[in-house]
Amino acid sequence: MTLSPILYRLHQRFGTPPTPQQVAAETVTVCPAETVPRPPAWFLPGQLDHVRGYPAMSDPEAQRIRISEGEVTHGATMAYRLDRAALLGGYVFAGGARHQMIMDRAPFGPRHPRALQGDVSGDVALIGTPVSDIYFGHYLMDDSATALLAQEFGTVRAPFGRRRSGWTHAHDYRRMMDINVPELGDTALGQVWLFDDIGMNSNRRQRMQQLRERLRPKHSTRSGHGVFIIRARSGQVMRHLENETELADELARRGFEIVDPMQETAADLVQRLSGSALAVSVEGSALTHAYLTMQDRGAMIAIQPPWRFDNVWKDFTDLLGMRYGFVLGEGGRDSFRVDIADVLRTIDLILG
Incomplete structure (x- = not known):
C-alpha cells in the first residue's frame, strides 16, 4: 500500500x-528550444469578424498570433x-x-x-x-x-x-x-x-x-488530389456543420475525394488520402487522417465554428512545412453553417 x-x-x-x-x-x-520564422495562415479578408468565441482555457491573443507572420520559439x-x-x-x-x-x-x-x-x-x-x-x-x-x-x-x-x-x-x-x-x-x-x-x-x-x-503505402490510387473529410456528429466537442452534405457534393463535383472515417477502415483511409495535396474538414481530430498521409508540402483548410476558433492545426502544419488556411462559419455554439463560396475561394487562394 x-x-x-x-x-x-x-x-x-x-x-x-x-x-x-x-x-x-x-x-x-533531447532538443533545445528553437526560434524559427512563422508563416501566416491563409484566409479571406473579413473572416476574423465572424469569430465569436474560443475553446475553454484558450488564450485569444495566442490564437491570433498563431495565424500571423513572425517568429515563434518552440519549447x-x-x-x-x-x-x-x-x-x-x-x-x-x-x-x-x-x-x-x-x-x-x-x-x-x-x-x-x-x-x-x-x-x-x-x-x-x-x-x-x-x-x-x-x-x-x-x-x-x-x-x-x-x-x-x-x-x-x-x-x-x-x-x-x-x-x-x-x-x-x-x-x-x-x-x-x-x-x-x-x-x-x-x-x-x-x-x-x-x-x-x-x-x-x-x-x-x-x-x-x-x-x-511508416504509413505511406507502396502504391497510391491518386496523387495531388483534394480530400474532404466528413465530421458529421463525431468527436468530443459538438461542431455540427449543418450544410456539410451540400459542401461535400460541391467538392465532389470539383474532383475531391469525399471520405467518411466512420464508414471506412484505417487501411482504406490511408489508401484514399495518401498523396493528397489539400485536405478540408471541420476543425478537429478528423484532420489527423489527412495530416499523417497527405503529400509533403500539402495544405489544410480548417472549417471553424464561430464560437470555437482554434488554430492548433497551424502548429502541426508549420512543423512539416505545410500550408494552413481556415474559413469561419456562422451559427450557434453546437451547430453552424459555412458559406460554400468562401470555402471555394479559400481553396483557390491557398492553392494559388
Whole structure:
C-alpha cells in the first residue's frame, strides 16, 4: 500500500508541492528550444469578424498570433527520470511530486499498486497527456511521436485510459506505424522516465516525418488530389456543420475525394488520402487522417465554428512545412453553417 496521494494533498494544504522536474534524479535535454520564422495562415479578408468565441482555457491573443507572420520559439524537448515512482490512477507520484497523465481526477486515498509485470527491461518510459487521453488526434500524433523518443530511454508504457478503448482507427493506425504501447494500471514503477514533448522543434519534426513514412503505402490510387473529410456528429466537442452534405457534393463535383472515417477502415483511409495535396474538414481530430498521409508540402483548410476558433492545426502544419488556411462559419455554439463560396475561394487562394 502507498500513501502517496494523501501525502501529496498534505503538501498542497501546508505548502507548495515540488514539481516532477524539481525531484528528477536525472534530466536530459533531447532538443533545445528553437526560434524559427512563422508563416501566416491563409484566409479571406473579413473572416476574423465572424469569430465569436474560443475553446475553454484558450488564450485569444495566442490564437491570433498563431495565424500571423513572425517568429515563434518552440519549447525544448526534455526527459526526466524519477526514482521510487508509482503510477496511481493515471498520475505519477515520486518524491512528493505528482504528474498528471490522464484527464480523470487524481486519486485521494491509499492505493495498492502492483509490481511491474511482463517484458519490462530496465527503466519504464511513460507517455501520455490529459489532452491525448480525450482527443483522438493528440493520442495518435503526439503520443505516437513521443513513443519513438521514449523507446530510447526504456520500455515504453502508458497509463490505462478508459476513454480510448473504442478508438479502433487509432489502434489500427498504430499497428501500421509499428507503435506498440501496452497500458498500465496502478503500478510500482521504481525508476521511470517522463517527457516534456510539446515543442514543435526539429527533433519532433524528424519523428513526425518518420510516422508519416511508416504509413505511406507502396502504391497510391491518386496523387495531388483534394480530400474532404466528413465530421458529421463525431468527436468530443459538438461542431455540427449543418450544410456539410451540400459542401461535400460541391467538392465532389470539383474532383475531391469525399471520405467518411466512420464508414471506412484505417487501411482504406490511408489508401484514399495518401498523396493528397489539400485536405478540408471541420476543425478537429478528423484532420489527423489527412495530416499523417497527405503529400509533403500539402495544405489544410480548417472549417471553424464561430464560437470555437482554434488554430492548433497551424502548429502541426508549420512543423512539416505545410500550408494552413481556415474559413469561419456562422451559427450557434453546437451547430453552424459555412458559406460554400468562401470555402471555394479559400481553396483557390491557398492553392494559388
